Amino acid sequence: MVLGRSAGGVGGHVDTLVAGLRGLGHEVQIVTADSTARTFGWADAHRLWPVHPGRRAPRGLVDWHRVMRLAGTVAVVHAHGHQAAVVAAVAVARARPRPRLVVSLHNDLPPAPPSAPGRARASVARSLIGWAIRRADLVTGASADLVDLARALGARRVEPAFVPSAAVADLLVSDRLGAPDRDALLAGAGIATDRPLVLTVSRIAPQKDLPTLLAAARSSRVPATWVVVGDGDERLRARLEDEARGIRRLDGSGPVVRFVGARTDVTTWLRAAEVFVLTSRWEARALVVQEAMAAGLPVVVTSTGGLPELVDGAGSLVAVGDPSAVAEEVDHLLLEAETRARRGAAARAVAATWATPDDETRRWVDRYAADTSGMT
Template identity: 70%
Template sequence: MVRVLMVLGRAAGGVGAHVDDLTSRLRLLGHDVDVVTAAETADAFGALEAQRLWPLHRGPAAVRGPLEWHRVMRLAGTVDVVHAHGHQAAVVAAVAVARARPRPRLVVSLHNDLPPAGGSPARRVAAGLFGRLLRWSLRRAALVTGASDDLVRLAEELGARRASLAVVPATRVGELLAAAPLTPDGRRELFASAGLAPGLAEQPVVLTVSRIAPQKDLRTLVAAAARSRAAAVWVVVGDGDERLRAALVDEADGIRTRTGERRGADVRLVGARDDVAAWLRAADVFVVTSRWEARALVVQEAMAAGLPVVATRTGGLPGLIGDAGSLVAVGDPDAVADEVDRLLADPDERARLGAAARAVAASWAGPDDEARRWVGRYLDTLPG
């Protein structure tokens, strides 16, 4: 049995879901796993047993910091391995491990790129200080993993002594590999359940599943829909930044009211849904316009569903998609529109790419296999 302390900061997307799933699978394998995370993260994922400790606070809440640091250090001294997920968690875990007695091994998983430098001088100074802390943390780790090859290279550049790839598998891949596309009646019912006119389901569906956040660059997606000449409905599933969502809705409404030859496609934002698998089965093309992604869980799911993917050439997406989709430049709505229009006009090419995507997805290791690999990684860091 390996005793593991997972450390995770504020997370609302794929990283939180991954840690939650990995924790559950390690426990089923008989290992002792505890979780330290921010209260809002524990609430988001229903992690009732998690230790709601996050010592990085601002404002009045900062007075809790010293006590929480002490509690994290004490927990670190009770385990064999402290496994940090993300940049801030790496720093918190490294400090805790340095002070813990007995001292556990430190493992860090990088799931995201570093935020771009910029902003005010004070913000640049803060970023510089944090960068030095992150380098110090990664140098202390027995193992640093990256969710994509570019993150492995980043870890090495930041001074990691040992860095390797550790993929994050999407849990719905097996289900989607076995699923068939929705029937026309199923598509109409799905659209009606989202408050959309069932008649929209008669058109080809261009799907995006994404948090509404600047990194996802959904403005480029909406701009691409405005440039598209294909008669299709572009559906965005997901929630997030409310101000950004309102701006996107305004832009999408503008497309629908535009007149002239290049009217553009219909864009509908349907919010967060618990039937993402059904939307993947209903779609004809999947689009990702993110400025950066590692090994996006939803792209894995789209490929398992047999969808041709149009994605930005960034981060881990080229290695994930390979020849089973189309890659375009970041921030290029014309390229996105052209690729979507090409695929919608060519059902044979859609079928070829969809079959290739499914074949790639069928070759991936599943979440249980990856959990067992994590046990091996932990054991490799331990003495003896």
């Protein structure tokens, strides 16, 4: 497994997949960044990231050759993400014997910056990624649009490989928190217990478009507490929190927005909430949306990437960057308990049809073993 820096869904997916493969008796090596290894407790990982020959020489050069040597000792190199795809493709090209190369796309390519140098760098990056994609024996996409992207970049063999959340199974059979436990959870975070909870679980990052979430909270008509669980860019968080402090109306009737940071009890927050919201500019099949649906929450998410396919008619889809639409959907759900319950039940019913992590691990074993003898 090759992946770069990750503290969220991609790293969590790799963690689940590695554990599943090892549980089936397969040997798995991991090449990643030190921060990623520490986040997921991979004590035996090869901490060889970043791999930039010439930029951090001599260490970078040593790490690059170590990755290439390691690639020659395995049957499959599975890269997760754009940068990892390029690193893995170079390593596999030099490895003897040559292992199979699998690339999994978990995110869309970032848009090109408006400046000429930025566009030039984006063009070079796209060319490198396309070269890696064309070298792969198999490319998978975490959503249908990523499958299309892989084909557009010249992938020879491509298929969807959806990333399931390991938390779904337990959430499908978990009840909502009772009032005493809910009140204790909120009070422990310094949050009033007399308002409905509108929950977002998200990294603090530009892709998640949290300014749209704050604008939606500001225009909401229903008194509620909007909580963001997650950490990330500290400077962005400071700006968002400063903006959030100005949202509540003087008479106390308006919404409250609170950032509570990273939590280890995310599933408990899901069981305490009335509505789940995600305003991302792009997502594949977001793990947090899977978990919210499995918890029986009505979801309000942006119509982008793999989210329309994921919610499958059981959630509210809004345009990217449209806070008025978000506020309207949230207010409707908060005011209409029957609608809220019906949509939550529909979301849970859809979640119950998804493949489990164990199912996907066995599917990955089949993919790794698939005959690629006719490919060059």
